[in-house]
Amino acid sequence: MELKTKNITKQYANHLALSNASIEVPQGTVFGLLGPNGAGKTTLIRIITRITAPDSGEVLINGRPSREEDTYNIGYLPEERGLYRKMKVGEQAMYLARLRGLSKADAHRELMKWFERFDIMSWYNRKVEELSKGMAQKVQFISTVIHNPDLLIFDEPFSGFDPVNAELIKNEMLRLKNEGKTIILSTHNMESVEELCDNIALINKSQVVLQGKVFDIRQQHRSDIYRFRLRGNDFAKDFEITHPTFFVLSQAPYHEFIDLRIKKQDDISNSELAKLFFDRYDVVGFEEELPTMNDIFIKTVS
Amino acid sequence: MSFPHLLPCTLYPKKRQMMNNINLIIGREYSTRVRKKSFILMTLLTPFLMVGLVFVPLWLSSIKDGNIRNIAVIDQTGVYAPLFESTDLYKFQTKEQMPLLGGDIFAILEISGDLSENPQAVSLTSERQAPQDLQSIIRRTLNEKVTQQRLDALADSKDVSTEAITQVRSILDSGSNISLRTLRQDGEGNVQESSTVLAAVIGMVFTILIYMFLLMYGAMVMQAVLEEKKSRIVEVMVSSVKPVKLLIGKIIGIGLVGITQLLLWGILVSVLFGVLSLFISMPAQPEIPMASPVEIGGFDIEGIMASVMNFNWLEIIVYFILFFIGGYILYASIFAMFASAVDSDEDTQQFMMPVMIIIMFALYAGIYSVSNPDGPLAFWASLIPFTSPIVMMVRIPFGIPLWEKLLSLVLLYGTFLLISVVAAKIYRVGILMYGKKPTLKEMVKWLRYK
Numbered sequence: 001m002e003l004k005t006k007n008i009t010k011q012y013a014n015h016l017a018l019s020n021a022s023i024e025v026p027q028g029t030v031f032g033l034l035g036p037n038g039a040g041k042t043t044l045i046r047i048i049t050r051i052t053a054p055d056s057g058e059v060l061i062n063g064r065p066s067r068e069e070d071t072y073n074i075g076y077l078p079e080e081r082g083l084y085r086k087m088k089v090g091e092q093a094m095y096l097a098r099l100r101g102l103s104k105a106d107a108h109r110e111l112m113k114w115f116e117r118f119d120i121m122s123w124y125n126r127k128v129e130e131l132s133k134g135m136a137q138k139v140q141f142i143s144t145v146i147h148n149p150d151l152l153i154f155d156e157p158f159s160g161f162d163p164v165n166a167e168l169i170k171n172e173m174l175r176l177k178n179e180g181k182t183i184i185l186s187t188h189n190m191e192s193v194e195e196l197c198d199n200i201a202l203i204n205k206s207q208v209v210l211q212g213k214v215f216d217i218r219q220q221h222r223s224d225i226y227r228f229r230l231r232g233n234d235f236a237k238d239f240e241i242t243h244p245t246f247f248v249l250s251q252a253p254y255h256e257f258i259d260l261r262i263k264k265q266d267d268i269s270n271s272e273l274a275k276l277f278f279d280r281y282d283v284v285g286f287e288e289e290l291p292t293m294n295d296i297f298i299k300t301v302s
Numbered sequence: 303m304s305f306p307h308l309l310p311c312t313l314y315p316k317k318r319q320m321m322n323n324i325n326l327i328i329g330r331e332y333s334t335r336v337r338k339k340s341f342i343l344m345t346l347l348t349p350f351l352m353v354g355l356v357f358v359p360l361w362l363s364s365i366k367d368g369n370i371r372n373i374a375v376i377d378q379t380g381v382y383a384p385l386f387e388s389t390d391l392y393k394f395q396t397k398e399q400m401p402l403l404g405g406d407i408f409a410i411l412e413i414s415g416d417l418s419e420n421p422q423a424v425s426l427t428s429e430r431q432a433p434q435d436l437q438s439i440i441r442r443t444l445n446e447k448v449t450q451q452r453l454d455a456l457a458d459s460k461d462v463s464t465e466a467i468t469q470v471r472s473i474l475d476s477g478s479n480i481s482l483r484t485l486r487q488d489g490e491g492n493v494q495e496s497s498t499v500l501a502a503v504i505g506m507v508f509t510i511l512i513y514m515f516l517l518m519y520g521a522m523v524m525q526a527v528l529e530e531k532k533s534r535i536v537e538v539m540v541s542s543v544k545p546v547k548l549l550i551g552k553i554i555g556i557g558l559v560g561i562t563q564l565l566l567w568g569i570l571v572s573v574l575f576g577v578l579s580l581f582i583s584m585p586a587q588p589e590i591p592m593a594s595p596v597e598i599g600g601f602d603i604e605g606i607m608a609s610v611m612n613f614n615w616l617e618i619i620v621y622f623i624l625f626f627i628g629g630y631i632l633y634a635s636i637f638a639m640f641a642s643a644v645d646s647d648e649d650t651q652q653f654m655m656p657v658m659i660i661i662m663f664a665l666y667a668g669i670y671s672v673s674n675p676d677g678p679l680a681f682w683a684s685l686i687p688f689t690s691p692i693v694m695m696v697r698i699p700f701g702i703p704l705w706e707k708l709l710s711l712v713l714l715y716g717t718f719l720l721i722s723v724v725a726a727k728i729y730r731v732g733i734l735m736y737g738k739k740p741t742l743k744e745m746v747k748w749l750r751y752k
Contacts, residue, residue: 012751013744013747013748046734049541051537051540051541051545051734052734052751052752053752054752055752071541071542072542074541076538076541077538078534078537078538078541080534080537080736081534081535081537081538082533082534082535082538083533083535083538084334084529084530084533084535085529085533086334087334095326095330096538096542098326099323099326099327099539099542099543100542101542140538143538
């Protein structure tokens with residue numbers, strides 16, 4: 001499912017939650033929705049899932065305005081998520097699956113598959129209140145994807161998971177993407193953004209301030225910083241290249257190596273730059289330091 | 303576009319058929335509550351309690367403890383003592399008859415003079431409070447004798463013809479057992495026997511039922527809304543169900559629980575009453591000649607049953623259901639509206655107070671209306687929608703004009719439609735708001751959100 005929002009504006013009593021927010025989520029990709037707390041991410045998600053209506057603007061699904069029945073083709077895992085504490089896990093999962101439009105038989109069959117896959121069959125008859133947070137999250141995740149929707153929206157999906165289960169969820173998301181599902185991921189975990197997302201939009205103070213492919217954005221934010229790792233612990237003191245094309249930002253010993261960070265000053269090609277080092281030292285590593293999404297996030301927001 | 307390797311393609315058409323999720327919500331709200339132990343216990347035990355409240359006093363009063371109580375009669379005049387006939391319970395004995403004075407004496411009846419001249423010349427002394435039936439036996443025996451004495455005196459005076467005296471005596475003997483029958487005339491001029499006391503009792507029963515259910519089930523709706531908010535499931539829910547549907551499903555589901563409970567109570571109570579009145583009417587009917595039935599505490603069961611059947615039960619029950627539904631939806635909407643706006647139990651208090659006060663006021667208005675079902679308080683309180691479900695049920699058994707009932711219903715249903723639209727709008731916004739408790743002013747602003 002391809003999703004677009006066009007100039008969405010939403011005003012609450014005393015603050016503007018979204019102002020002309022337009023995003024484009026291509027089909028079969030993972031889209032990162034980033035932004036500080038209170039920027040308007042959740043409002044945008046709620047508008048996409050038709051929980052609230054925008055004051056102006058529209059949501060387009062495969063090029064046409066979204067309709068009520070599209071909600072059956074969306075799986076949404078909200079950040080504020082819970083379960084009915086007094087219900088049994090299986091009963092609860094069945095209920096949510098059926099609310100999402102599955103017949104009793106389909107819901108049961110799908111649940112069995114997912115419970116097998118997540119290895120939680122033994123919880124089926126336990127009460128929700130007996131589950132740990134991570135366990136409850138698994139049940140939540142299942143009930144988000146159970147109806148096989150084409151658009152999946154995950155709001156902070158990794159919170160509450162230990163690294164093993166976070167990896168499990170990550171892999172599930174990638175698998176879903178490979179099946180052609182469109183995924184919107186809203187998170188503050190920038191590492192997972194770099195790892196999973198094809199595109200991102202950064203929302204700050206109710207506006208989309210940055211949008212595009214993760215790769216492109218990082219390229220655009222490059223700051224000509226390069227890293228070298230050189231062999232030889234004896235020249236830590238006598239390292240000396242001075243050249244008008246760069247200056248050294250830092251140098252630090254690392255075991256028997258030395259790590260250098262330099263900033264390119266002038267327009268010289270990478271191979272020319274490298275040559276300066278290769279000629280004189282035993283170079284173990286050379287790479288351009290691209291800004292992390294974390295850096296870009298902080299730089300853009302502040 | 304999609305690659306449903308997990309699901310067969312046939313799933314998709316089914317998705318579209320299942321647009322109406324209200325049934326699922328009603329089902330969950332209903333089944334989780336009906337299966338609760340507390341619900342089952344309360345539903346099964348309350349009828350026993352209700353029946354017990356009626357029958358235990360009746361039953362206790364019919365128990366004879368088997369002890370014969372000795373009443374010592376000290377009669378200075380000697381005229382009255384022989385008149386007392388011992389009963390199953392009380393043995394009247396004069397000083398001479400008593401072998402040992404100071405033995406097991408329950409009470410001492412002392413008559414110190416001619417009662418026809420000095421009615422105060424009699425006293426009953428006992429260690430414990432003398433039972434009503436003993437008092438009434440004594441009172442009646444002495445009254446009869448004194449009446450005779452006075453009539454005798456009158457006859458002796460020769461101012462009155464003996465014939466007249468005989469007539470008076472026969473009138474007195476035949477007794478003046480007047481029982482006031484109250485009749486009711488309906489619009490077509492048919493006169494029916496009715497009982498004001500029964501009308502009041504029936505009215506109160508239904509009023510208290512409605513009051514209880516409004517409070518109990520209103521609070522249940524409030525808890526349900528709050529629980530969904532507190533457990534953070536509500537956003538999961540509204541991503542696949544419209545908030546309005548969630549609210550409607552919840553109110554209907556919980557309302558059905560209430561109706562189930564009412565039905566079960568109705569059935570259980572009538573079965574229990576049926577069984578128990580069979581039991582009671584057999585052994586408890588032996589004549590108790592010395593006392594009239596009312597004083598003994600026994601009931602003229604057949605008479606009561608006849609009067610009970612005279613009420614237009616169909617009408618009462620139809621109106622009960624109509625007012626019950628209207629009142630429940632009205633209050634449930636209000637409770638849900640306020641619960642959606644806050645996130646903790648403590649915060650509900652502030653909003654609940656005014657609602658509680660209105661419901662309490664309605665109950666008191668209902669109670670006062672029993673004694674004056676056509677007074678201005680009863681009239682207005684049974685028209686105003688917030689009190690009408692409670693107060694109207696008091697008045698209906700007394701029989702009131704059709705237009706009042708219809709007007710009251712129209713007002714009630716109109717109000718609940720209006721209120722539930724407002725409540726749904728507030729609810730829709732409120733359930734997704736966490737943090738600061740909103741003011742009423744802010745809630746009014748929510749009404750305008752898209």
